[in-house]
Amino acid sequence: MSKYYITTAIDYSNGDPHLGHAFEKIGADAIARYRRLCGDDVHFVIGMDEHSQTILQPAAEAGLTPQAWVDKMATLFSNAYARLQISHDDFIRTTERRHSKAVVEIIERTVKAGYIYEGTYEGYYCERCETFKQEKDLVDGRCPEHPDREIAWTKEDNYFFRLSAFRDALLRHIDEHPEFVQPEIRRNEIRNVLEDGLQDISASRPQREWGIPFPGNPDHAVYVWIDALTNYLSAIGFPDQQHEEWWPANLHVIGKGITRHHCIIWPALLMAADVELPESVWAHGYIHWGGRKLSKSAGAPVTLESAIARYGPDALRYYLLREVPWNGDADFTWQRFDDIYNAELANDLGNLANRTLAMVGKYRDAKVPAGAETELDRRAEATLQAYRLAMDGLLLHKGLAAVRELTGAANVFIEESAPWKLAKQPGHGPELDAVLASLARSLGRLATLLSPFMPGKTRDLWSALGRTDQITPLSQYQVIDLAGRDVQRQAVLFPKIES
Ligand SMILES: [Zn+2]
Known part of the structure; x- marks a missing residue:
């Protein structure tokens, strides 16, 4: 029996679960169930990304502490996934102790290896993606994932992660392991980004009240993407030895909008911390409504509930x-x-x-x-x-x-x-x-x-x-034997509906 560790992206706690969230979990669930049918020993993890600054406003509006807010959201998402029969083995939340422990370990290893330095970031930051954006990443001056919103210009003192040092190693890895980025269209995208060269990224942001304190300097919080990506390790017990039972992950299922985070930042961070890379990242596409990405900002013309x-x-x-x-x-x-x-x-x-x-x-x-x-x-x-x-x-x-x-x-x-x-x-x-x-x-x-x-x-x-x-x-499958079984004389699995 071979092991199969599969994950999905963890969901932001700033809004209700919608069809896009559901699509990804349903697809990953079908893969997990298929692997079990094949006889694999499967470990399937989903969860919540709870340290985004974007939760602070809705929490305040609801009169809740940030923690009470993310607790409420975690219950909401959990219940939705139970209704959809998602067969996950674990539900990791980034506010859990087991998670922050892993994040601190990753940062400390990266510091020790010499890949963290202090600097000043000046540039665009999309608060919805929680991502630093370069001019060339924008479409009509806006984040392509969030075209309805103005993008903010920020200047802040941060700790930086020397991402640029990993360009050649990443290119080599992708060429030697084409299965690392799938489908092919995403692999080409990532290759192009790497060919263009990489800029270092912030590993911290000035601490605002919410986030994992940066090891050695609690005035900073660990940059939320570094925090979030580490869930794939924290969920299986990293840094304790038990994580070796499942790591490296066989498959990270994500949406195509976060391919760079998973195929550039994540593997670079793992290389810096001397952790083996996951086998494969699969970036699925989007559900559209009238030709546009179905999202909260699109006005939610179809809710998960109604679907x-x-x-x-x-x-x-x-x-x-x-x-x-x-x-x-x-x-x-x-x-x-x-x-x-x-x-x-x-x-x-x-x-x-x-x-x-x-x-x-x-x-x-x-x-x-x-x-x-x-x-x-x-x-x-x-x-x-x-x-x-x-x-x-x-x-x-x-x-x-x-x-x-x-x-x-x-x-x-x-x-x-x-x-x-x-x-x-x-x-x-x-x-x-x-x-x-x-x-x-x-x-x-x-x-x-x-x-x-x-x-x-x-x-x-x-x-x-x-x-x-x-x-x-x-x-x-081929030798299935039903002889002698007493069947139900009638079973209406899918009642015909006249619409
Ligand atoms: Zn964005």
Whole structure:
């Protein structure tokens, strides 16, 4: 069994969870669940980035201390992720003691290695990104991630991290380990930034009341990105030896807007502190609404609440991961959501399950018969291969496309084998058995392949097939045996909704 440590970006505590937050956690959750299906020992961590200065204002407006505010937000995000069935093993918060301990260790090691010096920063600072920006990073004089806001010019005495010293080592690392930055479009972006040369960055900001005191000078707080990035280590017990059980991380899942933080600052910091680099960073794209990034500042035309309420959490997970390529952007529209729900979940998958269960109920008294292998069973092998190829390459939308082909093939198989005719023709018992058994096995396989995407509905389907145990690992996929199981005669997984 191999270990698989996967993380997502930790969320800012300054606003409610929205669809963008959910998309990233759902995608990472599908990957974590897929690795478990493959038999890996998975450790999946999400959490909260709580030391941003941007929480101070909403906290004050709510009449709460900063700590009380972030506590409240952590509960809010936790609850949302529970509803979405995110299967994380840990929820790290940067105000925790275990976290600050790790941050102090990283800074102390970096100081000791000679990569920290005192200086004055003068330039742009986007308070929403909590990031120092150069003129060339701006679009129309504004932060491209936050075009609705003026960007502030700041001048402050800081401790600096000698980021520029790592340019060559980073370039070499990326060229030798192309999997380090994915997908390819992001790797090219990072290569270009490195080719242009790096400027040193602040490692601290003047202390304002909120943040981790800079080791050796409590008038400064550790720069919030250095603080936040270290969560990937603090969550597994760094600097204690226990962190070696999981480190290096196999995958950091992040949004494309923070690729530079994760593929330049983070590895440079790890090199400075003499810690091994993570294997891979995957930067996913954005959900758009009317062609623009869906965000709080866009006026939240669709809330996470309304998106879950439409058809429940499983359907939302399916829609997002099917519609937004995991390596690109796509629009969210209610019309597409309705269309895909009705066509692919209610009709293709839901009807397949209903018809199969109803026929096993009617013709075999709700007990799956033993039956010979059919062309549909053989077809399933190709689906598994296409699915694994897509999922191993983290192309989740292609994984779903492979599953849809098996669903389609099973529906065609019903029409072509016409079990209702076989049932009326004497002497066709074994043939009918084979058809029904093969259809039941196909449903079991679909439950397996779809379980990373729709953990709730696939569990329902699994138990409708008479299985009370956990969905079996992928290694059992082809030999799945349901003969003799008592099935539910009816299971409406996805009720058809007339919109
Ligand atoms: Zn910004």
